[in-house]
Amino acid sequence: MKYDLIVVGGGPAGYVGAIRAAQLGKRVACVEKERAGGTCLNWGCIPTKSLLRNAELYHLLRHRASDLGFRFDNLAFDWSKIIARSRAVSDKLASGVEFLFRKHKIDNIKATASIPEAGRVACKGADGKEQILEADSILVATGATSRPMPGLPVNGKTVIDSHYAMIIDPQPKRIIIIGAGAIGVEFAYFFNAFGTEVTLIEMLPNVLPVEDTEISVALERALTKQGIKILTNSKVTETSTTKSGVRVTVESKEKQTFEADCALVAIGVSPLVPAKVSLKLDQKGFIQIDDRYQTNVPGVYAAGDIIGPPWLAHVAMWEAIQTVNGIFSAATPKRLKTFPGCTYCQPQVASVGLTERAAKEKGIKFKVGKFPFLANGKALAAGEPDGFVKLLFGEPHGEIIGAHIIGAEATELIAELGLAINLEATHEELEETIHAHPTLSEAVHEAVGNAFGLAIHI
Numbered sequence: 001m002k003y004d005l006i007v008v009g010g011g012p013a014g015y016v017g018a019i020r021a022a023q024l025g026k027r028v029a030c031v032e033k034e035r036a037g038g039t040c041l042n043w044g045c046i047p048t049k050s051l052l053r054n055a056e057l058y059h060l061l062r063h064r065a066s067d068l069g070f071r072f073d074n075l076a077f078d079w080s081k082i083i084a085r086s087r088a089v090s091d092k093l094a095s096g097v098e099f100l101f102r103k104h105k106i107d108n109i110k111a112t113a114s115i116p117e118a119g120r121v122a123c124k125g126a127d128g129k130e131q132i133l134e135a136d137s138i139l140v141a142t143g144a145t146s147r148p149m150p151g152l153p154v155n156g157k158t159v160i161d162s163h164y165a166m167i168i169d170p171q172p173k174r175i176i177i178i179g180a181g182a183i184g185v186e187f188a189y190f191f192n193a194f195g196t197e198v199t200l201i202e203m204l205p206n207v208l209p210v211e212d213t214e215i216s217v218a219l220e221r222a223l224t225k226q227g228i229k230i231l232t233n234s235k236v237t238e239t240s241t242t243k244s245g246v247r248v249t250v251e252s253k254e255k256q257t258f259e260a261d262c263a264l265v266a267i268g269v270s271p272l273v274p275a276k277v278s279l280k281l282d283q284k285g286f287i288q289i290d291d292r293y294q295t296n297v298p299g300v301y302a303a304g305d306i307i308g309p310p311w312l313a314h315v316a317m318w319e320a321i322q323t324v325n326g327i328f329s330a331a332t333p334k335r336l337k338t339f340p341g342c343t344y345c346q347p348q349v350a351s352v353g354l355t356e357r358a359a360k361e362k363g364i365k366f367k368v369g370k371f372p373f374l375a376n377g378k379a380l381a382a383g384e385p386d387g388f389v390k391l392l393f394g395e396p397h398g399e400i401i402g403a404h405i406i407g408a409e410a411t412e413l414i415a416e417l418g419l420a421i422n423l424e425a426t427h428e429e430l431e432e433t434i435h436a437h438p439t440l441s442e443a444v445h446e447a448v449g450n451a452f453g454l455a456i457h458i
Contacts, residue, residue: 011038013304014141017320022104055193115277179266189345350414353402369451384408
């Protein structure tokens, strides 16, 4: 069978790239060995947010209900139903992607794919049957998987990765989480909210090490207050499984050994490169591409997690659209410059653009504006006074170069600031933009004013 485009992988980059090509009138096939939607819809972004919503509600009702005038003397939860709801949400969205494939007349082929040569994709179904598909162009969007930890192989019970963490049943009484990036922090919040004793270990100086240091420090304080034990600047030196779980030895200022029912390994991801075709890879195994997202093999392109960091679903979608537009038109695809990063614990963390640390390293002169949610009327009314907005403005022109938020709905508020950075908006333009009252977004407006001595409520 001959196609204009074959997409290998049905995750955010894959299904979005396939749909965009179909919108351009092309004949498209998408080959995915599991269900449409990839890791994001089935085992990542979506089901974890379902779990985190449950955790947020339970934590609110258990610890803060009395402040709001409510009593829940017999509050309880059903762990199995919490897990089941997450899977149901995931299934619904995966079905939605399959509907979109049908709507756009995309051939959705469930099989394991390899690329024997340019223009050809070999597909092997679960029944062992094989077929060869041909296309003028191939888009590799196979993504990445959890990186294993040497000496501590995942077994799905006492040693788990993010996949197993979403379906673990029964609930562990104690868990050790190795790695305090977004995945580690989100699961630390989730398990802790339901009463699991959590120890979070990070070898770098702060949790969420890619975020602005001030934000990371504020999050550490919040998570510690919630009861999570956090060890930063700490290296795991010994691991072993026991009859009842795992044992992990950590070295930082002192040597400590912890035991738990299970350990969650969240130390990053490894690429999933399709077999056979000789693609040029970087030192970590991710596919190298040129300015048009084309690999070293003519007609074979790559986008999403498989080409390296940042490993974010929204970035993968954007890259796939850029790739497909470039394949089927004379337009020059854009390469990633600015993107939002979000962590969905409570308080939420979101950022876009430069951190203060990065701006200093680049030698950029800047001003900082901050505003606490404690002084925001909507945050107080909602009972969410924790956190702040922090904005960076370049000098001498006053254009916004970085935005960092920790607090209620941070992951929703960040979109405005991403647009502002893309438009190279100045502090005057942001200052003159009226923000509705009372809203959390007023904290953004006040942070702009604070940088230049114009904030009213601080």
